[in-house]
Amino acid sequence: MNKINFNRLQNARIYRGFTIAELSKELGISKQAFSKYETSDNVPLEKVFQIAKILNFPTEYFFQSEDKYNLEVKSTYFRSLLTTKKKCREEQIAKMKCLSIIHYIFNEYVEFPNLNIPDDLPFDITPEEAANELRKHWNLGNKPINNIIQIAEENGIIVTKFETNTDNIDAFSTLINLENKGLYLVALNKNTTSACRIHFDVAHELGHMLLDEYNEDIEALDREEFKNREKIANRFAASFLLPKDEFIKDVSLYPSNLDYYEELKKKWKVSIAAMIYRARELNIISQYQYQSLFKKMNYRGMIKKEPLDDMLKTSEPSLLNEAIDILLDNQVFTKRELLDEFKEHGFFIGRENMESLLNLPDNKLLPEDENNRKKIVSLKNK
Known part of the structure; x- marks a missing residue:
């Protein structure tokens, strides 16, 4: 048995939009059994891996220390x-x-x-x-x-x-x-x-x-x-x-x-x-x-969709995107170091989750070595 941060398990479940009944069904266990997971630090390791995969969260997220933020x-x-x-x-x-x-x-x-x-x-x-x-x-x-x-x-x-x-x-x-x-x-x-x-x-x-x-x-x-x-x-x-x-x-x-x-x-x-x-x-x-x-x-059929709705543009949220650019462009962090910084703070929810949450382009935070590896694999598959 491995001790996990069971609060994180509940947070990840809610974040991904699962009820206890829905996630317990995916895991093949009863609602009562899963409810105990969210109130105990004793969860079978194979279940942690399974939960991480279903919820698309890094496994380490569930083992990070208790949230220190007020x-x-x-x-x-x-x-x-x-x-x-x-x-x-x-x-x-x-x-x-x-x-x-x-x-x-x-x-x-x-x-x-x-x-x-x-x-x-x-x-x-x-x-x-x-x-x-x-x-x-x-x-x-x-x-x-x-x-x-x-x-x-x-x-x-x-x-x-x-x-x-x-x-x-x-x-x-x-x-x-x-x-x-x-x-x-x-x-x-x-x-x-x-x-x-x-x-x-x-x-x-x-x-x-x-x-x-x-x-x-x-x-x-x-x-x-x-x-x-x-x-x-x-x-x-x-x-x-x-x-x-x-x-x-x-x-x-x-x-x-x-x-x-x-x-x-x-x-x-x-x-x-x-x-x-x-x-x-x-x-x-x-x-x-x-x-x-x-x-x-x-x-004229303008109630549900008005003229110009597809033409007029406005800005996208950019404050956090620009903050990341500042840190990367000024070499405060590499992309990998930036992701590691969140691990140091005990709050790493995964690169893809961060990109989605911050409204960033796909792979914005993908480290260069991983990006190059993806390109090599893609070339081999052609």
């Missing part, structure tokens, strides 16, 4: 909380915990931007007022935002993309306290490619950061309270992306012309639907005009 997950806002299975939410939270530790280790060598969001807003501030304050705080003026991910990263917010088997989770944000320092993370579904959708998702999460508490159990909120918070975050997002005075000037020229909204979409990088909502909210158009525009959108 980590606490505060609240997590899932936009689709009411329709998303608990195990799917837990999977993403587990990944964000890993990401925060990786960021913490990188922080020993790379200076990241400090968190820069207003922390003294009045309790009764409206979403419109909060959006204006954030624009002032970040010196954005009233012009369109072309790369909201870049702006968020420059102001100390970690943005990443995640893989999931469900489209119910489009985006979420969480606050993690690590070694008594708060870190906000925004995660976007990799299946979402529309720049307009991405911009609204990030802006929505910024609304939660400014207007909501991250020190409560979100799942304990009743249905109506949760839906109200989502509506407020949506109003913040619309106000932040489409500042009132500038947007009124633009949309007032042809407020009931659907083709004109398509032109405005190129400028503002906001969906046509969101702009129509905003125009109605600002009383630029009547309820009749509002309904008429959506009927036209439905008739």
Whole structure:
């Protein structure tokens, strides 16, 4: 029998999206037997190898010392909380915990931007007022935002993309306290490619950061309270992306012309639907005009997929990618040394898992000697 870090076994299972019942079935054992694995350091070695293979984690991950980091997950806002299975939410939270530790280790060598969001807003501030304050705080003026991910990263917010088997989770944000320092993370579904959708998702999460508490159990909120918070975050997002005075000037020229909204979409990088909502909210158009525009959108097949969705682009999360480039380009580490550094810290989740979690290109961290070996094997197989 070999002693393992059984907490790591549970973390890896949740990270990979397995329930106890699902993983025990893969292992060919009972749920009761597997449950004991997650509460005991006596697990048969052959089972550890089997678990590592199924979960695609390095075997050494399960034998690394007890986690030494003082980590606490505060609240997590899932936009689709009411329709998303608990195990799917837990999977993403587990990944964000890993990401925060990786960021913490990188922080020993790379200076990241400090968190820069207003922390003294009045309790009764409206979403419109909060959006204006954030624009002032970040010196954005009233012009369109072309790369909201870049702006968020420059102001100390970690943005990443995640893989999931469900489209119910489009985006979420969480606050993690690590070694008594708060870190906000925004995660976007990799299946979402529309720049307009991405911009609204990030802006929505910024609304939660400014207007909501991250020190409560979100799942304990009743249905109506949760839906109200989502509506407020949506109003913040619309106000932040489409500042009132500038947007009124633009949309007032042809407020009931659907083709004109398509032109405005190129400028503002906001969906046509969101702009129509905003125009109605600002009383630029009547309820009749509002309904008429959506009927036209439905008739043209624009409800599910709008024009320009495949054409407009925005930046990818790059903060952690750039941190790795700094360390490698300045020869602080070779790729192998960088991976070994995480082993030294007792937190090596595997190269491929790190690349996926950090939204890096495939093989970004593949050591040169392994890369050359792959090329040789490939040539031999030709």
